Structure formats: structure tokens, C-alpha cells
Amino acid sequence: MSSAWPGVLLAALFVLLNAFFVAAEFAMVKVRSTRLGTLARKGEPSARAAQRVVERLDQFLNATQLGITLSSLALGWIGEPALAALLLPLLQLVGIESPAVSHTVAFAVAFAFLTIAHILFGEMVPKSVALRRAERLALGTARAMILFRTVFWPILWVLDALSNLVLRALGIPPAGEAEALSEEEVRSLFEAPHGGTLLPETKRALITRVLRTADRPVRLVMVPRVDIVYLDMGMPIEVVRERARSVGFSRLPIVTDDDIDRIVGYIHVRDLFLAEAGPAQEVQPILRQPVFVPESATVGALLHDLQVSRVHLAIVVDEYGGTRGLVTLEDLLEELVGEIQDEFDVEEAKIVRLAEGRAMVDASVSVADVAAAVGIEPPEAEADTLGGFVLAALGRMARQGDRVRFGELVAEVTNVRRRRVTKVLVRPPTPQETEAAAAHEELRPTELTS
Structure with a gap:
């Protein structure tokens, strides 16, 4: 039994090594390079090493994968026999005398125990810690990862070359983990509720507006x-x-x-x-x-x-x-x-908020912008502008007082110039209009009151 303890201790060491590589992997992916740059300028000793790791992310992720693989293989190779040998005397004490049965049970129990230990302490716990303490772990593991990659560089180079050969044979171009985010991913990142924790609200709103507007026709x-x-x-x-x-x-x-x-x-x-x-x-x-x-x-x-x-x-x-x-x-x-007023501009606001949830809107404003301003989902429409939406809903030239449903609200034409809708009042529906909507009746023109 005493001869099995060194193997058990080695197994524990390999679980810890696996945990180290997993923590390093998630920390280097999660940490912000801009934060590392700030720390490096302040003279943080490990920040430059962490910057080097993040700048060569693909290479160091390959190194962590090699470390995880070697640790897992060594754990199974040394840990399972050592733990099984430690369990054999205990199985004999409980009455299992057959060598074949005792060896089978010992190896099964050892395998289950090591699997749980590997998943729990070698994967899940270090991953969770790294995601919550990414900066600290990135700084703490950077130098060790640089040393590990330097020692195993020949093996990593060969494995990377073989991987690229296999991918090319399959007709798949090699791709790195550090590829730039797509525009849609960047947009989702800044529109997500937690996006404000990365940037002040004003900057996040500006970036979100730029991303949304860039694709508008x-x-x-x-x-x-x-x-x-x-x-x-x-x-x-x-x-x-x-x-x-x-x-x-x-x-x-x-x-x-x-x-x-x-x-x-x-x-x-x-x-x-x-x-x-x-x-x-x-x-x-x-x-x-x-x-x-x-x-x-x-x-x-x-x-x-x-x-x-x-x-x-x-x-x-x-x-x-x-x-x-x-x-x-x-x-x-x-x-x-947003609006830029120069010395020649004498412009009215295109959306003027009024009392009781109403808004006076220039008919040239887009349907999406009007919906955002009044706090509703944009209604389905082929037209781009609010004026076009009204005309499409009416199916004829608009007249002053015409009303159409605009999502949960009502769009009422207040000004027409040369057959063109210029101003629209967007407001909540009256009780009569709500009843008409429930009965799927058309809204009739109404006289406007000042």
C-alpha cells in the first residue's frame, strides 16, 4: 500500500497541472488587452508578459491544449493504477477475495474517482475562477506559459503544421481562435445588458448608434x-x-x-x-x-x-x-x-414630444426611429418613412385628419402639402379607436382640434 502513495500524489499533481492550464486558457481569452496595456504603462511587472501572451493568443492556446492533454494522459497512466493499488487491500478487508473481481472493482472505482476529480478540480473550478478573476490569473500565469511554450516549441510547431496539413487536405482553411469579431457579434456585445460594464453609457450608446446606422440605406x-x-x-x-x-x-x-x-x-x-x-x-x-x-x-x-x-x-x-x-x-x-447645428441651421426638431404620450413627427423620419422614440416595436412596413407608411396603409393620397394604426398607437395626418404628408401626430388610441381595432374596422378621418 505504501508504494502506491507516490503515484497518488503524482495524480493530485497532474490534476493541479490540468487546472493551471485550464485557468490560464480561460484567463488569457477573457482578459482585456486594453487593461493589460494600462497596467504595463503603470509598470506592472507581469503585464508585459501577459500582453505578449494575448498578442500571440493562437500560439499560447495551442500550448495550453498541449499542457491539458499531457496532464490528462499522465493522470490516467499513473493515477489510475496507483489509486487501484491503494484500494485493493481495502476490498480484501470487505470480503472480496477473488483477484480478478477485486482488480476490476478497484480499477472501476479508481477510474470514477479520478474522472470526478479531473472534471471538478481540473476543469470546472479553474474555469469558473478564471472567468471571475481573469486579470489576476492572466498576470499570474503569463510567465509560466511563456516558459512552457519555449520548452515545448518544437512539438507545438510540428503539431500545428500537421493540423494545417489535415485541414488543407479536407479543403478547410486554417482559422485561429483570435479572429476578429464579426460586425453582428460586436453589435450584440454593445447592445447586451452587461455591455455598460465595459464602457460608460454615453460611449456605448455612440458605438451602438454607429453600428446600427452604418448599414442603413x-x-x-x-x-x-x-x-x-x-x-x-x-x-x-x-x-x-x-x-x-x-x-x-x-x-x-x-x-x-x-x-x-x-x-x-x-x-x-x-x-x-x-x-x-x-x-x-x-x-x-x-x-x-x-x-x-x-x-x-x-x-x-x-x-x-x-x-x-x-x-x-x-x-x-x-x-x-x-x-x-x-x-x-x-x-x-x-x-x-446626432444633430449638428451650424450657423446656417434653423431647424425644428423632427420629433417633438407632447403631453399624454403624444409626439408630433416630421413625416420624413424613418418608421424605426419613430417607433424607438415612442417606445414601441416597429410595425411591419414596406415603406421607409412615416409618411410612406401612412400612404401605404391608406392605399390612396392622404388628407388632413386621416388616421392609420401604427403598432399599438395611432398615426394621424396633421399637415399635407402638395399631396405630400409633412406632419403626423403619433398618439395613443381613443376608446372608440381601441374598439374599432378590436373589431378590425378601418379608422375613419377625424376633424382635428387645436
Whole structure:
């Protein structure tokens, strides 16, 4: 029996080694590299070693896997026979005399005991501790992991090469554990309830807004065709200057033959008035070229195009090449970070909250933004804007007083200009409207009260 104790002690050591490698693996995955960088700049002795581990995460994860495998194999090879030998005399004391039976029972009990010890103390406990104390364990295990990887580097190199050969033979490209997160994963990370523990609420909200907005089509943020203020190439420059003063925009598209589908460029009012004292009497010398994009282009893609081309204005065109709208760099930035008011802006808020859960909304606001502002799930709709939603629900041109259901609320048309819905009141339904909804009846136009 005494000769079995060294093997039992070795088995305990191998369980601890397994626990070390498991804890190191989860700690290096969980710890934040930005936090390690901060500690390294403050002079934390182990932080630079931990940074080295995290920067070569794939290589060190392979090292932890080798350590876990070697520890587990050694545990089974040494621990099971040693523990079985320790149990044999005890089995004989309880009356099991047959050597075959006693050996079978001893090995079965030893196997069960070591399996439980391995799973509990070698896997589950160190994993839970590492997830809760990732920074401390990453700092504490980094140097030991660097030493282990250095010693076993030849074996790790061979295993990595063989693994890549097998993957290529199967037609699967090798992939590392440290691959960048996908955009959807990053979005989920910052939208998760615990995301605020990583960043202040304002920064988390900004990042979430950027991620949500980047994939929105530009048609949701453009100035629509009917609202574009443009000037004609044939206008005398004095007339152009006067129009520019009156409209208050810093950039204006220029067309030919007074046709908005024939935009040839745009002018910046600064260039226009700098040229006032010079000999130039035509718009042509100060004309700038915009970026032309399809209406399916995304905000993120257009922002990149404007940055690369160093242009501040884009023209949105339809499939036939006609002008659908206009987007400026300021429009895109406002979508990402919120409204930016310059010295020319005299803008009303597009969503004005009123008493009793009501909101007066500009019809050009997107359905999703209106729903978010009033705190409901966006209703299913093919239209992008609230005005388009109302028209689609009515199935005809809208009139003042028309009402449609907007999710749990009611959208009531309050202003129509030139057959176009411009203002909509979003409000809770009246008792009569609630009864009509329960009976699946159409909402009839109502007289508006001031």
C-alpha cells in the first residue's frame, strides 16, 4: 500500500497541472488587452508578459491544449493504477477475495474517482475562477506559459503544421481562435445588458448608434428630390449669389436646362463669394464634382467614399439615372452622432414630444426611429418613412385628419402639402379607436382640434 502513495500524489499533481492550464486558457481569452496595456504603462511587472501572451493568443492556446492533454494522459497512466493499488487491500478487508473481481472493482472505482476529480478540480473550478478573476490569473500565469511554450516549441510547431496539413487536405482553411469579431457579434456585445460594464453609457450608446446606422440605406437619410434647392448653370453669377444668400445652404447643386436629373456639379458658397471680386462671371470655374451613388448604397459605404474622394456632397440616383435625393457629409455625421447645428441651421426638431404620450413627427423620419422614440416595436412596413407608411396603409393620397394604426398607437395626418404628408401626430388610441381595432374596422378621418 505504501508504494502506491507516490503515484497518488503524482495524480493530485497532474490534476493541479490540468487546472493551471485550464485557468490560464480561460484567463488569457477573457482578459482585456486594453487593461493589460494600462497596467504595463503603470509598470506592472507581469503585464508585459501577459500582453505578449494575448498578442500571440493562437500560439499560447495551442500550448495550453498541449499542457491539458499531457496532464490528462499522465493522470490516467499513473493515477489510475496507483489509486487501484491503494484500494485493493481495502476490498480484501470487505470480503472480496477473488483477484480478478477485486482488480476490476478497484480499477472501476479508481477510474470514477479520478474522472470526478479531473472534471471538478481540473476543469470546472479553474474555469469558473478564471472567468471571475481573469486579470489576476492572466498576470499570474503569463510567465509560466511563456516558459512552457519555449520548452515545448518544437512539438507545438510540428503539431500545428500537421493540423494545417489535415485541414488543407479536407479543403478547410486554417482559422485561429483570435479572429476578429464579426460586425453582428460586436453589435450584440454593445447592445447586451452587461455591455455598460465595459464602457460608460454615453460611449456605448455612440458605438451602438454607429453600428446600427452604418448599414442603413442612404435613401433614409437623403434630402428627397422634391426638397432639393438647386441652381441652373445658365444663371448669371449675380443671380446665383443672390439665391445662395436667400436659401442659406453652404453647398448647392448646379443643373443644366433647369432639369434636376441633369446635375453637373455643385458649388460651395465660399468659392462663390471669394470669386465676387475677381473677373470670373460664370459658375463653371468654381464648379465641384459630387459623388453619385445608387439609392441602395449604405451610410457606411457612402461615408467611406466621401472621405476617400474628399467630397462633401453626394447625389443619390435611381436605377434609371434620375435624381432621387441629395446627401451631404453633415447628414451622414448627424445620423452617426446626432444633430449638428451650424450657423446656417434653423431647424425644428423632427420629433417633438407632447403631453399624454403624444409626439408630433416630421413625416420624413424613418418608421424605426419613430417607433424607438415612442417606445414601441416597429410595425411591419414596406415603406421607409412615416409618411410612406401612412400612404401605404391608406392605399390612396392622404388628407388632413386621416388616421392609420401604427403598432399599438395611432398615426394621424396633421399637415399635407402638395399631396405630400409633412406632419403626423403619433398618439395613443381613443376608446372608440381601441374598439374599432378590436373589431378590425378601418379608422375613419377625424376633424382635428387645436
